[in-house]
Amino acid sequence: MSYFSDIYKGIKTLLTGMSVTGGYFIRARKGVITQQYPNNRETLKMFDRFRGEVVMPHDADNRHYCTGCQSCEIACPNGSIEIIWDRVVDPATGKKKKIIDKHIYHLSMCTMCGLCIEACPTDAIVWAQNFENSVYDRSALTKVLNQPGSSVLDGIED
Amino acid sequence: MNFLQMNIPLNITKTISDWIFSIMPETAANYTIMVVIAVAYLALFAVAGLYLVLLERKVAAWFQLRIGPNRVGPWGLLQTMADALKLVSKELTSTIKIDKFLYNLAPYFVIVSALMAMAVFPFSKQFQAFDINIGLFFLIAISSIGVIGILLAGWSSNNKFALIGAMRSGLQTISYELSVGLSILTMVLLTGTLQLSEIIEVQRTGGWLILQGHVPSIIAFMIFMVAGTAETNRAPFDLVEAESELGAGFHTEYSGMKFAYFFLAEFINMFIIASIAVVLFFGGWLSPFGITENITWFPEVIWFIIKVLGLIFLMMWFRWTFPRLRVDQLLTLEWKYLLPLNLMNIMLMAIVIWLNWTI
């Protein structure tokens, strides 16, 4: 007799499933859950954990946290980060220290794996939430993350 | 030239056919009318197929709380037209190791068998191209030809995914053909005729067959819808073109217009299954309770379309609800459940008719 009860159960569960999707179908008119992208371009905000591109935040005095330790460059599996660094004499201590000249980031090669951001000991680089990354020329995808004239925040090495 | 003497009732637009007969000798007129009707059906159902694709996409979107195509034309109405234009203008690519002849033949098998089946449907009292007395039998026969096209496509592509997809299609169609046939047979017990127009005449006086035959009819309808969905290779029976396992299944190697033929044929087949169900269970073009029976100008084809769209919506609902079956589950469903149930149902129907329990 379990043959017929199987059939009964089968039909019942199928109808349950159909009532669930049917409910969604009827409620679909009340509002969609997808982003209507080009229409809401002004208001669309990506979520905190969205990985748009790697950026380096600067504060009001044009200072960043990057010490030039190159951890990110080593961590990157595909060489998307190149750091051009220099040695200068620190006026405060009189010792030689490493500073970044250019933190070059190739967005075109980046796989958004996030290893560089995890590797950075001073959290100098973070994810940005921008998503319109297309450009007309490939060279525009090679970015220098530290702004011109910026310098590292004092004391961040400690 | 024997078949020209056959009295083929080409009913559409009597005036046009009379006019053609008046200006031509009879043989030429017969040919002309056949060509005209063939072209008209081709154009009509190509466009109807395109709009079914659009409907599917819209319905799918609503089931998933999306909007669906809304960019091309008002409410996206021209979206599938644009897609078809794109496919027509695309290059037809193929791999080197294909079997050229069969590869090129396969899409036509599928699309022609789908369009041929349209010929026998009575869309309204006048609108039926080919009213043969073995209409249902013809439909079952034609709908099984399509699978040859699918098998050919899979075989000639010389691609393992395509071949697996095609073989699955073969086993699926062979299995579910039985259920489609037997559930139709159950209804034929009730109608006593295979001619589609007669089947509708039976329902004019006695009410729709799903009511006339009550319990066994409803069981037959359920089995027919399940088996019919399987027959058209739609989800949850879309093992043939299971995207996540087989690429695109049997049409993996097809591109451009040939791909479009397969795609369109799937939707026309869905229309065919829904139309058979409408004719067999829901009274074809007859209006519910005969509300427009006495209005002579009322186009009955509207009732037909409404009913067909309702059933097509049901099949879309299946598609966006149920997960895909495994091959063994597919065969279990057919051989262990549908087939025995179907045989029992035929017995039940026979008893109902024998004891005159029909409503």
Ligand code: SF4
């Ligand atoms: S996210 Fe990954 S790929 Fe991109 S720059 Fe960082 S480490 Fe390299």
Ligand code: SF4
């Ligand atoms: S971004 Fe971070 S890891 Fe990379 S060099 Fe600067 S401080 Fe080091």
